[in-house]
Amino acid sequence: MMEMIVDGLSWLLLAGGGFFVLVGGVGVIRMPDLYTRIHAASVTETLGTMLILIGLMLHSGWELATFKLLAILVFLLFTGPVSSYALGNTALLGGLKPELGSQDPSKEGRDL
Amino acid sequence: MIALIGLVTLTLVAVAAIATVMATNLFVASMWFGIFSLLMASNFFILDAADVALTEAAVGAGVSTVLFMGALALTGEKEAIRSRVSWFPMAVLGVLALALFVATFQQPMLGDPMAPVHQHVAPWYLEQTPNLINIPNVVTAILASFRGYDTLGEVIVIFTAGIGVLSVLSFKPKRRQTISSEALAAKVRGVQHHSILRVVGKLVIPLLMLFALVVQFHGKYTPGGGFSAGALFAAAVMLYGILEGADRSAKAMPEKVMLRLAAFGATLYTSVGLVCMLLGGAFLDYNVLWPDPVVGQYFGILLVEFGVGLTVTTVLVMIFNAFANRPTY
Numbered sequence: 001m002m003e004m005i006v007d008g009l010s011w012l013l014l015a016g017g018g019f020f021v022l023v024g025g026v027g028v029i030r031m032p033d034l035y036t037r038i039h040a041a042s043v044t045e046t047l048g049t050m051l052i053l054i055g056l057m058l059h060s061g062w063e064l065a066t067f068k069l070l071a072i073l074v075f076l077l078f079t080g081p082v083s084s085y086a087l088g089n090t091a092l093l094g095g096l097k098p099e100l101g102s103q104d105p106s107k108e109g110r111d112l
Numbered sequence: 113m114i115a116l117i118g119l120v121t122l123t124l125v126a127v128a129a130i131a132t133v134m135a136t137n138l139f140v141a142s143m144w145f146g147i148f149s150l151l152m153a154s155n156f157f158i159l160d161a162a163d164v165a166l167t168e169a170a171v172g173a174g175v176s177t178v179l180f181m182g183a184l185a186l187t188g189e190k191e192a193i194r195s196r197v198s199w200f201p202m203a204v205l206g207v208l209a210l211a212l213f214v215a216t217f218q219q220p221m222l223g224d225p226m227a228p229v230h231q232h233v234a235p236w237y238l239e240q241t242p243n244l245i246n247i248p249n250v251v252t253a254i255l256a257s258f259r260g261y262d263t264l265g266e267v268i269v270i271f272t273a274g275i276g277v278l279s280v281l282s283f284k285p286k287r288r289q290t291i292s293s294e295a296l297a298a299k300v301r302g303v304q305h306h307s308i309l310r311v312v313g314k315l316v317i318p319l320l321m322l323f324a325l326v327v328q329f330h331g332k333y334t335p336g337g338g339f340s341a342g343a344l345f346a347a348a349v350m351l352y353g354i355l356e357g358a359d360r361s362a363k364a365m366p367e368k369v370m371l372r373l374a375a376f377g378a379t380l381y382t383s384v385g386l387v388c389m390l391l392g393g394a395f396l397d398y399n400v401l402w403p404d405p406v407v408g409q410y411f412g413i414l415l416v417e418f419g420v421g422l423t424v425t426t427v428l429v430m431i432f433n434a435f436a437n438r439p440t441y
Contacts, residue, residue, distance in 0.1 A: 075319075082312045089306075 010058035017051030024048055033099040034091050038084050045080040049073075118158045125151045139189040142180035149173040159222075162335035163251045166327070170343035175428055178350050182435030245409045247332040255337060256413040256420075260396040263416070264381055266339075267423050271378045274427030278371075281434040297357035306355065313355040320348040328421045329414075338417040342424025349429045358436030367433060370426040377423030384415050 020043055027040025053073045057066045128148040135141040149172025156165035220227035241253045255263055328341030353361030385396040393400035398412025 075316075078312055078315060082308060086306075086309055 006058050010055045013051045013055030013058065017048050017053075017055060020044065020051065021048035034096060035088055035098045038088050042081060042084045045076065045084070049076055049080070114158060118155065121151055121154050121158065125155065136191045136193075137189055138184055138187075138191055139181075141191075142177060142184065145180065146173045146177040149176070161251075163249075163255075163331075163337060163340065166335055167340040167343060170340050170347060174347045175343050175350065175432075178347075178354070179431060179435060182432065186435065186438060244406070245413070246406050247410075247413070249332055249334065249336075251335070252331050252337050252413065252417070256416050257396075257398060257409055260385070260416065263420065264385070264396070267378050267381055267420055270427050271374055271423055274374060274430055277431050278434055281438055294359045297359040310355050313351055317348050317351055320351070321345060324348065328417065331417060332410075332413065338420025338422075339424055341417075342421045343428065345421070345425040346428035346432070349425075350432050353432060353436060358433060361429075362433045362437050365426075365429050365433070367430060370430045370433075374423050374426040374430065377419040377421070377426065380419035380422070381416050384412055384419070388412070 024040050024042075024044030027043065028037050031037045031040050050073065053069050053076075057069045057073075060066050060069070125148060128144055128151055132141050132144040132148060135144055149168055153165045153169040153173065156162075156168055224230075237254055237258060238250060241247070241250045245253045245257055247253055324341045324344035327336035327344060328338060331337035331341070349361055349365060352364070384398075388397050388400055389395050391400040396412075396416075398409045399405035401408035401411050
């Protein structure tokens with residue numbers, strides 16, 4: 001019984017992680033400029049990988065692999081957001097302006 | 113399933129290779145090159161070559177991307193435009209590619225036990241490693257002991273490459289430099305307040321060094337060894353240099369010391385071989401280092417791998433420092 005619950009939970013987390021990775025991928029393609037794309041990509045690298053890794057941890061049980069996955073998770077939680085920050089910060093310092101929503105009605109509805 | 117994953121990664125490798133060639137912005141091209149290396153690393157992993165994958169990920173995707181950035185900072189990021197298409201090299205490449213395609217059909221299938229590569233000396237290595245050396249990682253046994261000559265050659269090649277790069281980069285033109293590298297680094301530090309990056313860097317750098325040490329000294333049991341450990345250690349130093357300014361990393365690892373350590377690593381490898389000869393064995397025959405030949409092999413591999421790690425680390429750090437600290441003219 002317990003095993004079935006853990007298996008179901010791990011399946012659910014893996015599927016959820018896969019979904020968020022997919023959403024992140026779609027976002028990277030669809031978003032209009034670098035900053036919004038970073039926002040989409042960071043969904044992949046935090047929420048997506050987190051759910052997948054926790055799902056894998058549940059799947060593997062109390063093994064050495066679980067602690068390795070935990071170490072990877074902690075490492076990714078530290079480095080992922082920071083690398084997104086570094087990318088955005090460098091782009092801003094390099095002079096790339098964020099694309100702001102335009103108040104001009106004539107430009108509305110243009111192809112993003 | 114694994115074949116499907118391999119197919120996807122190999123296709124992505126081809127895409128990354130074409131994108132690298134097509135990119136006219138050199139910055140973009142070097143980023144594509146890093147992606148290419150990472151994909152190759154995952155391919156190696158699919159082929160169960162974990163040691164090679166580790167080295168490829170550390171050197172190809174990590175260290176060499178940083179070195180490319182360093183080189184681009186000294187030159188420009190736009191490719192020189194070439195309007196003329198040179199047909200002769202194109203034709204040569206086309207013929208070569210065709211020959212390689214034809215040759216692919218003659219190759220044995222992946223994992224075919226009857227393939228010549230699995231029939232030659234590989235079975236002997238697999239059979240004899242537990243008796244002669246008694247370590248689980250056969251790759252380390254082959255690399256450091258059975259084929260120690262080749263590895264010695266590789267270490268010497270790395271050492272020579274480091275000397276070559278340093279002698280090219282330390283060439284100073286007659287013109288007076290506009291800004292010294294120390295002044296430039298101090299100026300950049302004044303502009304950028306990368307508190308987040310520096311804090312996380314302080315967390316990551318010790319862990320990276322610890323991991324490098326594990327890879328170095330645990331390489332007999334798990335994937336790893338001197339080459340990948342050296343690259344990882346150098347990556348930690350480079351991260352420090354990127355975050356804190358290259359003048360500080362050059363101060364932490366002064367070139368004089370690095371140069372001597374690089375020479376020491378290569379010398380250590382060679383002298384282990386010479387000591388074996390003095391003790392009555394052949395060159396790099398570790399059996400004679402200890403009364404029990406298996407223990408002798410253990411010490412021989414340990415020392416040799418340490419020499420490899422030392423040379424790789426110091427050469428990579430020296431090349432990084434030479435790029436990053438070259439004054440702007």
